[in-house]
Amino acid sequence: MFKVKVIIKRRPSILDPQGKAVEKGAAHLGLTNIKNTRIGRFIEFTVDSADRKAAEKEVNEYCSKLLSNPIMEDYEFSLEEIK
């Protein structure tokens, strides 16, 4: 069994109006050094696969077909073996 942590990021070429809006809040806080705020998604779950390779295969399919949309997002993940 593996614990999986997925980070999904909007591609750099795609505008992130949410990040821009949040950054305006930072400016209102007086945090004028904050730049390039981008908002993504963090997802965690477990996968009950026989080994790491099988787990990666399943996680890749989950990420590419459902959790992210490859037209606008990239994903990365980490696996941690748990008992």
Place this chain on the structure above:
Amino acid sequence: MNPKFGIVVFPGSNCDHDAYYALKKINNYDAEFLWHKDTDLKNSDVIILPGGFSYGDYLRTGAIARFSPIINSVIGFAEKGGIVMGVCNGFQILLEAGLLPGVMLNNISLKFVCKDVFLSVENYDTIFTNHIPSKKLLKIPVAHGEGNYFADEQTLSELERNKQILFRYVSSSGIADEASNPNGSVMNIAGLINKRGNVMGLMPHPERCCDSVLGNTDGNFIFKSIARNIIN
């Protein structure tokens, strides 16, 4: 023959009854609801994916509905040339399912936009538009938070080359400018068809402006076009 429209109902659909009303009560076409867990399209001539917030719009709009059992039947139907129309959330589902190219981003304003917009018809040579009077602008309401259409340069040039851009947001005088674009959509795109011309998605809601008692029946031009193409 009377054309039959199948209206797919997802958990969270909320324009399914509006579509039914417009098709059945206003136009007297055959219409039937299709539950998303079924796979039988019940001999429909046209499949409507209605607006709403399928699966709460969690993850991305349309992303989960795209894996509902009925979508495989809809994809098979479309591949055989069947007519499919997605409105608003239905358009987003068509994009997620790969039946139309591109994605929807959040509106550039980050706000939910609900208002009448004007649409220009960019291609009259389709089953969805060929009975719309020439040069008529359609006034149809939008109601969405994620209608900011995006696709890469190559896809956009293909869409243009194949005349797949069906509707654009325009001013009341027909100009596709920034002020008339409610969501930041690239090239003011409001609606698309696939290359074959049998699958169409649009963000505005034609089913909400078909009844004359509401003072606007522009939406019905689209449904009448589809029906006449089936009858003929």
